[in-house]
Amino acid sequence: MALNNCLKEYRARIGVNQQELGAMVHVSRQTISLIERGDYSPSVTLALKLAKVFDVKVEDIFEYTDTGEEEADE
Amino acid sequence: MSDEKRLEEIRKEDKKKAPLFFIVIAASGVLGGVGGFFLASHDGIWDILFRFFRDNSQIVTSVYCILMLISGISFITFCEVKLASLKKLWKDEADRDDNWDRIEKGLGVVVNALNVGQVFNFMLNGCAFYNIRGNIKSLSSRPEIYSNIYDISFFTALIGFTIFLFLFFNLQRRAVQFEKILNPEKKGSVFDFAFRKKWVKSFDEAELKQIGIASFKAVSIVNYTCISMILVLTCLGMIAEITVVPLICVSIIWIVQLIAFGITSEKEKWKK
Numbered sequence: 267m268a269l270n271n272c273l274k275e276y277r278a279r280i281g282v283n284q285q286e287l288g289a290m291v292h293v294s295r296q297t298i299s300l301i302e303r304g305d306y307s308p309s310v311t312l313a314l315k316l317a318k319v320f321d322v323k324v325e326d327i328f329e330y331t332d333t334g335e336e337e338a339d340e
Numbered sequence: 341m342s343d344e345k346r347l348e349e350i351r352k353e354d355k356k357k358a359p360l361f362f363i364v365i366a367a368s369g370v371l372g373g374v375g376g377f378f379l380a381s382h383d384g385i386w387d388i389l390f391r392f393f394r395d396n397s398q399i400v401t402s403v404y405c406i407l408m409l410i411s412g413i414s415f416i417t418f419c420e421v422k423l424a425s426l427k428k429l430w431k432d433e434a435d436r437d438d439n440w441d442r443i444e445k446g447l448g449v450v451v452n453a454l455n456v457g458q459v460f461n462f463m464l465n466g467c468a469f470y471n472i473r474g475n476i477k478s479l480s481s482r483p484e485i486y487s488n489i490y491d492i493s494f495f496t497a498l499i500g501f502t503i504f505l506f507l508f509f510n511l512q513r514r515a516v517q518f519e520k521i522l523n524p525e526k527k528g529s530v531f532d533f534a535f536r537k538k539w540v541k542s543f544d545e546a547e548l549k550q551i552g553i554a555s556f557k558a559v560s561i562v563n564y565t566c567i568s569m570i571l572v573l574t575c576l577g578m579i580a581e582i583t584v585v586p587l588i589c590v591s592i593i594w595i596v597q598l599i600a601f602g603i604t605s606e607k608e609k610w611k612k
Contacts, residue, residue, distance in 0.1 A: 283437060285524075293544040294523045296444060306546050 269307045270329045273298070276320045291315040376575050383579040390580045397471040402493040405500070408464035412504035415457030419511050422450050427518065444522060450515050454508055461504045468497035559601050566594035 277287050277298075284302075285295040291312060300306035308316070308328075317324045379386070393400055426446045429439045513530045520526045528538035543551070573587045 284440075289524065292525065294525060294547060295440065296523075297544050297546040299441065300546055306549075309545050312545060 268331055271327055273327055274302045276327060290319050379575055380579055386580045398490050401468050401470055402489055404464050404467035405493045405497040408468055409500050411460045411464055415453060416507050419450050419453050447519060454512050458508050465497055465501040562597055566590055
């Protein structure tokens with residue numbers, strides 16, 4: 267997975283659980299859990315919503331690293 | 341990249357995979373031929389088997405009735421027990437965050453079990469009703485006790501099917517209710533005829549991706565299942581009196597699935 271995130275840390279900073287954060291950005295608790303585990307990359311819209319909730323930039327939460335895995339698959 | 345170069349790349353990829361593809365097709369054809377020869381050379385056994393089921397359909401339907409009761413009771417008991425244990429886990433607020441994923445996985449198992457149980461209920465009930473009054477082949481001289489068995493089977497199957505239908509629906513309502521407690525953003529009432537549409541509409545992007553992948557895999561598996569069933573039914577039809585009805589039924593299901601998937605995929609592709 268090339269997209270790393272520190273969503274869990276930001277969530278802990280504002281003291282909400284996964285369900286509460288999901289309600290704030292209109293997604294399910296499971297989706298928040300998937301994002302935190304790195305098993306799902308959110309859409310641009312969802313990433314922007316999350317950044318707005320924490321009052322930070324998207325790049326502060328998510329970091330893209332080029333692992334070269336996609337080129338290897340090809 | 342020019343069209344010719346792209347076409348060259350596509351041909352290269354096809355050339356790499358084509359030999360194995362044709363070997364598998366040829367091997368399947370040989371295997372099918374050997375299997376067909378085996379079936380045809382033992383057609384006496386199939387004749388005996390089908391004759392037994394045809395001439396004793398009313399006794400066999402009693403067996404289906406019993407199977408329907410066993411299947412219904414098993415599925416409902418399993419789902420009730422599982423749902424109760426999940427609700428117990430949920431009540432434990434202290435460990436709720438740790439248990440949440442486990443509860444959602446368990447609820448998925450319950451929903452799948454309910455769906456499969458419903459199908460078994462319909463299928464076994466249909467089998468239990470098959471020729472229950474002896475319309476297709478009446479037995480001219482049958483002991484009176486058989487007539488009582490038929491009546492008991494018929495009414496048991498009818499009552500059992502209705503009760504199970506209600507119990508399955510009630511369990512599904514409770515499972516949906518629990519799902520909505522876990523995920524408050526979910527919308528839709530099971531009593532609403534547009535429930536499925538509203539439920540899917542309340543899915544978020546991750547859930548939509550999941551059902552997209554699941555749908556595609558399901559379509560692939562059903563394709564393989566339908567083609568296998570058609571081949572088996574074709575072979576059976578050559579040696580036994582199974583009529584063309586099963587073949588047509590499987591083909592209808594296959595066609596409906598393909599068309600529905602194709603049309604829905606296109607609609608979603610061009611949705612604004």
